[in-house]
Amino acid sequence: MLDILGKRYYFFALSLLVILPGLIILAINGLPLAIDFSGGTILELQFPTTNLPPTEEVVQIYNELGFREVQVQTAAGPSGQRDLLVIRSPFMDEEAKNKVVSTMEERFGIEQITVNRFDSVGPVIAAQVTNRAALAVAVAALAVVLYITYAFRGIPHAFRYGICAIIAMLHDILVVFSITGIGSVLWGWQMDSLFLTALLTVIGFSTQDKIVVFDRIRENSAFLRKLPFEKLANHSIVQTLQRSINTQLMTVEFMLLALALFGGVTLREFAVILLVGLFSGTYSSIFVAAPILVVWENKEWRTWFRKQNASA
Amino acid sequence: MNRRLVNLIIILLIFALAVWVDLPNNPGIKIGSFEKKLETVLGLDLRGGMQVILSVPPEIAVTQQNLQDAAAILENRSNALGVSEVVFQTAGERIIVGEFPGATNTEEVINPIRQVGQLEFVDTGNTPLPPGTEILTDFGLPEPVTQPTEEDGKIRYHTILTGKDLKSVGVVRGQLNEYEVAIEFNPEAGKIFEEWTTQNVGKYLTIVLDKKVISSPVIEQPIKDGQGVIRGGFTADSANSLAVQLRYGSLPIPLNIEQIRVIGPTLGQDSLQKSLIAGLIGFSIVMLFMAIYYRVPGFVADLALIFYALLTFAIFKAIPVTLTLPGIAGFLLSTGSALDANILIFERLKEELRNGRTVRQAIDLGWRRAWPSIRDSNIAALITSGILFWFGSAFGASFVKGFALTLALGVAVSLFTALFVTRTLLSLFLESIKEPEKRPELFGI
Numbered sequence: 001m002l003d004i005l006g007k008r009y010y011f012f013a014l015s016l017l018v019i020l021p022g023l024i025i026l027a028i029n030g031l032p033l034a035i036d037f038s039g040g041t042i043l044e045l046q047f048p049t050t051n052l053p054p055t056e057e058v059v060q061i062y063n064e065l066g067f068r069e070v071q072v073q074t075a076a077g078p079s080g081q082r083d084l085l086v087i088r089s090p091f092m093d094e095e096a097k098n099k100v101v102s103t104m105e106e107r108f109g110i111e112q113i114t115v116n117r118f119d120s121v122g123p124v125i126a127a128q129v130t131n132r133a134a135l136a137v138a139v140a141a142l143a144v145v146l147y148i149t150y151a152f153r154g155i156p157h158a159f160r161y162g163i164c165a166i167i168a169m170l171h172d173i174l175v176v177f178s179i180t181g182i183g184s185v186l187w188g189w190q191m192d193s194l195f196l197t198a199l200l201t202v203i204g205f206s207t208q209d210k211i212v213v214f215d216r217i218r219e220n221s222a223f224l225r226k227l228p229f230e231k232l233a234n235h236s237i238v239q240t241l242q243r244s245i246n247t248q249l250m251t252v253e254f255m256l257l258a259l260a261l262f263g264g265v266t267l268r269e270f271a272v273i274l275l276v277g278l279f280s281g282t283y284s285s286i287f288v289a290a291p292i293l294v295v296w297e298n299k300e301w302r303t304w305f306r307k308q309n310a311s312a
Numbered sequence: 313m314n315r316r317l318v319n320l321i322i323i324l325l326i327f328a329l330a331v332w333v334d335l336p337n338n339p340g341i342k343i344g345s346f347e348k349k350l351e352t353v354l355g356l357d358l359r360g361g362m363q364v365i366l367s368v369p370p371e372i373a374v375t376q377q378n379l380q381d382a383a384a385i386l387e388n389r390s391n392a393l394g395v396s397e398v399v400f401q402t403a404g405e406r407i408i409v410g411e412f413p414g415a416t417n418t419e420e421v422i423n424p425i426r427q428v429g430q431l432e433f434v435d436t437g438n439t440p441l442p443p444g445t446e447i448l449t450d451f452g453l454p455e456p457v458t459q460p461t462e463e464d465g466k467i468r469y470h471t472i473l474t475g476k477d478l479k480s481v482g483v484v485r486g487q488l489n490e491y492e493v494a495i496e497f498n499p500e501a502g503k504i505f506e507e508w509t510t511q512n513v514g515k516y517l518t519i520v521l522d523k524k525v526i527s528s529p530v531i532e533q534p535i536k537d538g539q540g541v542i543r544g545g546f547t548a549d550s551a552n553s554l555a556v557q558l559r560y561g562s563l564p565i566p567l568n569i570e571q572i573r574v575i576g577p578t579l580g581q582d583s584l585q586k587s588l589i590a591g592l593i594g595f596s597i598v599m600l601f602m603a604i605y606y607r608v609p610g611f612v613a614d615l616a617l618i619f620y621a622l623l624t625f626a627i628f629k630a631i632p633v634t635l636t637l638p639g640i641a642g643f644l645l646s647t648g649s650a651l652d653a654n655i656l657i658f659e660r661l662k663e664e665l666r667n668g669r670t671v672r673q674a675i676d677l678g679w680r681r682a683w684p685s686i687r688d689s690n691i692a693a694l695i696t697s698g699i700l701f702w703f704g705s706a707f708g709a710s711f712v713k714g715f716a717l718t719l720a721l722g723v724a725v726s727l728f729t730a731l732f733v734t735r736t737l738l739s740l741f742l743e744s745i746k747e748p749e750k751r752p753e754l755f756g757i
Contacts, residue, residue, distance in 0.1 A: 046576070094422050094572055118574035125367060125407070125570040136703040143695045151688045197638055197700065197715050201645065204696025208649075208689035212656065215685035243652075243659045246605065251598045251655070252648035258594030259641060264583030267590075267637055274645075 002241075005234040008291035015171060015288060018280075022178025025185055032184035034192035035088075035119060037133070039126035043087045043097060044075075044117035045104070050083050053108045061103050062089055065096060073188075084116065091122050133196050140200055141169055144207045151211070155218050160296055165210045168289035172206045173199065175280040176273060189269050198273040205252075206281030209244060213285045216240050217293075229297040233290050241286070248282040316743075319736040327619055333626035350629050354413075355636030355714060357575055358584045361413040364422070365571035368406040376402070377549075378565045383408050403705055408567065422569070431475030435508070436460070436518040440528040447523055469518070472508050477501035483551045484541065491551035492541040502538020510534040527554060587640050594644060595621070598651065606658050607756040608745075609738055613654040616734040620650050624725045628718070639714035646722020649693060653730030656682040662755060671742050671749055679735060686730065693723050 026032075035042055055072040062070040067089045075084040092100075097118055105113055149162035176199055183189035216236035224232050253275060260271035295301070332338070338350040356363055366386075368374045383400040386408065400410045432449055437460065441447070448468035450457045460467050477497050484494045497505050509517075509531050518528040519542070529542050546554070599617060602610035624643065628635065661678035669677065697720035704713030745754070 044576075093569060114576060115574055116576035118572060120572040122367075122568070122570040124370075125365060132703060136699050140696050140699045143699065144692050147688075147692060147695060151691075193712055194638060196703075197712050200696055200700050200703075201642075201715075201719070204693045205645075205649075207692040207696075208652070211688045211692060212685045215688065219681070219684075239663075240659075243655050246655045246659075247648070247652040251601070251651045252645065254597045254601070255591075255594040255644045255648055258590045258597065259587065259644065262586060262590035262593055264586040264637070267583065267587060267641060270638070270641065274641075 002238050003234060004237050004286065005230055005291055005294055008287070008294065011287035011291065015175075015284070019171070019174045019178045022181035023174065026177060026181040029181075029184065032180070032190045033130075034190035034195070035121045035126070036192045037126055037130045039091055039121050039123035041089050041092045041097075041120040042117065043085075043089070043100065043115070045085045045087070045101070046114040046116045047083045047085065047110060048112050049110070050081050052083070052085060053104065057107070058085065058087060058104070061100060061107065062087070065099060065103075067092065067096075091120055093120070094118075129193075136196070136200065137173075137203070140203050141166060144169070144203065148207070148211065148214070152214060152218060155221060160293065161214050164289045164292045164296070165207060165214075167292055168210055168284040169203055169206055171284045171288050172202050172277060172280045175284075176202055176277045179273060179276045183269065183272070187269075194270045195273060198270050198277060201274060202277035202281055205278055206284065209248070209282050209285035210289050212243065213237060213240050213290055217290070230294045233294050237286050237290055244282050244286060248278065252278055316736055316739055319732070320740060323619070323733055323736060326623065330619075330622045330626040333629055334622055338629075348630075351632065352629055353632045353634045354584070355634045355639065356411060356413060356573075357637050358581075358635065359413055360575050360581075361411065362415045362575070363412070363571075363573040364410040364569060365403075366408045366410065366567040367570045368565050369568055370406075372565060374406055374565050376405070379406070379408060382565050382567065386410065407570075422572075431478075432471045432520045433473045433505075434469045434471050434518045434520050435512070436469055436516045436528065438515055440516045440530070441518050441525045443525050443527060445525040447518075447520060447525065449520065449523065472517070473497065473501050473505060479538070481555045483548075483555050486541070486543065490543070491546040491548055492543050493546070493551050493555050494539070494541050496540075497538035499538060505538055505540070506534060506536050509540075583637055587637060591640065591644055595647070598647070602651065602654075605756055606655075608741060608754045609654075609658045609661065609734075610756070612738045612741055613651065613658070613734055615737060616654070616729045617647065617650060619733050620725055620729040621647065623729070624718075624722055627721055627725065633717055633721070634714055635718075636714040638712070639718040642715040642718035643722055646719050646726055649690065649723050650726030650729060652689070653682075653686045653726060654734055656686055657730065657734070665749075665752070665755060672739075675735070675739060675742070679731070683731075686727070690723050690727055694720055697723070 052074055058072045059070050062068075069090060071088040073086045074082055075086050076082050097115075097120070101113055101115065105111065145162040145166050148165050149158050152158040152161045155161075180189055180191060180195060189195075213236060216239055217233055220232055220236050220239075224235070227235070256271050256275040256278070260268055260275060263271060333350055340349040340351075342348075368379070379402045383402050387398055387400040387410075398410065398412050400408055403409050432451055434447070434449055446466055448463060448466050449471040450468060451471035451474060457468055457470050460469050462468075477500075479496045479498050481496075482494050484492050486492045496502075513531050513533060516528050516530055519526050527542060527544055529544055542554070595617075599614045602613050602617075604610070606613065624646070627633075628643075633639065657678050660682045661674050664674035664677045665671070697716040700716035701713055701720070704716055745751075
C-alpha cells in the first residue's frame with residue numbers, strides 16, 4: 001500500500017517551500033492592503049481614445065487639488081484597448097472627484113471621460129472593517145475547531161483532532177497569504193474584501209477535507225484497534241485519496257479554473273486565490289493534518305533534536 | 313404504491329416547480345392581495361450602479377430606531393427625487409448603506425443625502441394640528457400671509473422662526489418629572505419669539521419639518537429670554553427623538569459619507585457574461601468527468617446536478633437573493649460541495665461492490681457510511697458561511713453577504729439532492745437493469 005505517512009517530513013518541507021517565499025515578500029513589503037482595509041480612493045476612468053494623458057499631468061491635477069501620494073496606472077478596458085486610467089489616491093469625496101474629472105476634460109481637451117469605477121473608503125470605516133475581518137477569521141477558525149472536537153467526541157484524544165485541524169488550517173491560511181504576497185509583486189494583487197471572502201471560504205472548505213480524512217480514521221479505529229496508529233492513519237488516507245482527488249481536483253478546481261480563465265477580470269484574482277487555497281486545503285488534510293496526528297501520537301518531538309535517521 | 317415511485321413523483325413535482333420559477337418573464341404569483349414577483353435581482357457589480365456608506369459620527373449616541381428612521385427618511389427623499397429602486401439599509405450599529413442600481417451620477421444621488429430638512433415654527437392660531445399633517449408656509453415668500461389661506465387643498469400659515477434661529481435643544485424633566493424638550497433661540501430670534509408669545513397666549517405654535525407637522529403645543533405663557541419648553545406628554549424616547557429632529561433637521565442623526573463606490577454599467581455587463589460562460593464551461597467539464605469516471609451513478613449524479621442547479625436558482629429568484637459576482641462564485645463552489653457528497657457516496661459504493669455486496673446492499677451501505685462525513689463537512693461549511701454573512705451584514709459589504717448566502721443555500725440544497733434525488737434516481741435506474749452485479753463496468757470498476 002502507498003506509504004504516505006512515512007515520508008511526512010518531506011511533505012512538511014515542501015509546505016515550507018511554498019509558504020516561506022510569499023511570507024518573506026510580505027514581511028519586506030508589508031501587507032498589500034486594498035482601500036477596503038486601508039482607506040483611500042480608486043478612480044477608474046475610461047477614455048474615448050487610447051491616447052491617454054501622461055501620468056505626470058494627471059498627478060499634477062491631483063496635487064493642485066491637494067492630494068498627495070497618487071498612483072496612476074493604465075489598463076485595458078472591456079473593449080480590449082488600453083483606454084483605462086486607474087488612479088489611486090487618499091480618500092476623496094464626490095465633489096473632489098467631479099473636479100478631477102472636469103479638470104481633466106478641460107485640460108486634455110477630451111469630451112467624454114466615463115467613470116467606470118469610483119471607490120472611496122474613509123479611514124474610520126476601513127479601520128473598523130479590518131478589525132471585524134480579523135475577528136471573523138478568528139471566530140470562523142474557533143467555531144470549526146470546536147465543532148470538530150464535538151463531532152469526534154467519541155474517540156480518544158478528540159481535542160487533538162481539533163488542534164491538528166487548526167494547524168492544517170493555519171497552513172492553508174499561510175499558503176493563501178503567501179500566494180497573495182507573490183501575486184502582489186507579480187501582478188499587483190491587493191488584499192480586499194474579495195480576498196477575505198476567499199480566505200474564509202478556504203477555511204470552511206479546508207475543514208471539510210480534514211473531516212473526511214478524520215472521519216475515516218474514526219471509522220477505522222473502531223475495528224482496526226490493534227494496528228499501530230501510523231498504519232491506521234495511512235490506511236485511512238489512502239482510502240479517501242480517490243475521493244479527495246476527484247472532489248477537489250476534478251470538480252472544484254475545474255470550476256475555479258474555468259472562472260479564472262474565462263471569468264471577468266474582477267474575479268480572476270479571487271478565483272486563483274481560491275484555486276490555490278482549496279488545493280492547499282486538500283493537500284494539508286492528507287500531508288499535514290494526518291501526519292501531525294501521527295507525530296503527536298508517537299511524540300516524535302523527543303527525537304527531533306537528537307541525531308536522527310528514523311524520521312524520513 | 314412503491315416508495316421509490318412516490319419519491320420520484322415528488323422529485324418530478326419539485327423539478328416542474330423549479331423550472332416554472334426559473335422561466336424568464338415569469339409572471340409571478342398573485343393570490344388575492346398576496347403578490348410575489350419572480351425576478352432575477354442583479355447586484356450592483358453586475359448591472360452597474362452606486363453604493364454609498366454613511367456613518368454616524370463617533371461622538372453621537374445612536375439607537376437602532378434612529379438609524380432605521382434615518383434610513384427610511386433617506387429612502388423616501390431619494391424616491392421623491394425620482395431616483396428609482398433606491399435601497400437604504402442599516403448595517404450594524406452606526407452604518408447606513410444606500411444602493412442605487414443604475415445610477416452613476418454621484419451628485420444626483422448624494423445631494424438628497426446632504427440636504428438638511430427645513431424646520432419651522434408656525435403660527436396656526438386657534439387650531440392645533442395633528443402630527444403628520446401637511447401644510448404650506450410663507451417662509452421664503454416675498455409677501456408673508458396674515459391669515460391662514462387655502463391653496464391646492466392645503467393651508468398656508470405664517471412662519472415665525474426657523475430651525476436656523478435655534479441655539480440649542482435639550483431634553484429636561486419638568487416639575488412633575490415629566491419629559492420636556494427645552495429650546496433656546498439666538499438673542500435676536502428670542503426677541504421675536506417673546507413678542508409673538510406675549511400676543512398669542514392660549515394659541516398654538518406648530519412645529520413643522522419639511523412642511524409636515526411634528527408637534528403642535530399650546531402657548532401657556534409669554535416666553536422670555538428666548539428660552540422655552542415644549543410639552544406634549546412625551547416619553548423619554550419621544551422627547552429625545554423630537555430634540556434630535558430639532559437639532560439636526562429632518563434626519564434624527566447626523567451622517568457622514570464614509571464610502572462611495574461607483575461601478576460603470578459596461579464593466580458589470582462584461583463580468584456577468586464572462587462569468588456565466590465560465591460557469592457553463594466549468595459545469596460541462598465537471599459533468600463530463602462524472603459520467604466518464606462513475607458511469608451510471610455518474611450520469612445519475614449529473615441529472616441530480618442539473619436538478620440542483622435549477623432548484624437553487626429557483627430559490628434565489630423566490631427569496632429573492634441579489635446575485636453578485638461573488639454570489640455566482642459561491643453558487644459554483646456549492647456545486648462542488650454537491651458533487652462532493654455524491655463522490656463520497658460513489659467511492660463508498662465502489663468499495664462495497666468490490667467487497668462482493670449486491671448492488672442494493674452497496675447503495676444502502678454507501679449512503680449510510682458516507683453520511684457522517686457529508687454531514688460534518690457540510691456543517692463546517694455552513695458555520696463559515698454564517699460568519700461570512702454576519703461580517704457582510706455589519707459593514708454593508710453586500711457582496712460578501714451575497715457570497716455567504718448563495719454558498720449556504722447551495723450547501724443546504726446539495727444535501728437534499730445528494731441524499732434524496734441521486735439516491736432515488738439511482739435505485740430506479742438500477743432496478744431497470746438486469747443483474748447489475750455482473751456488469752461492473754456500469755460502475756467504473
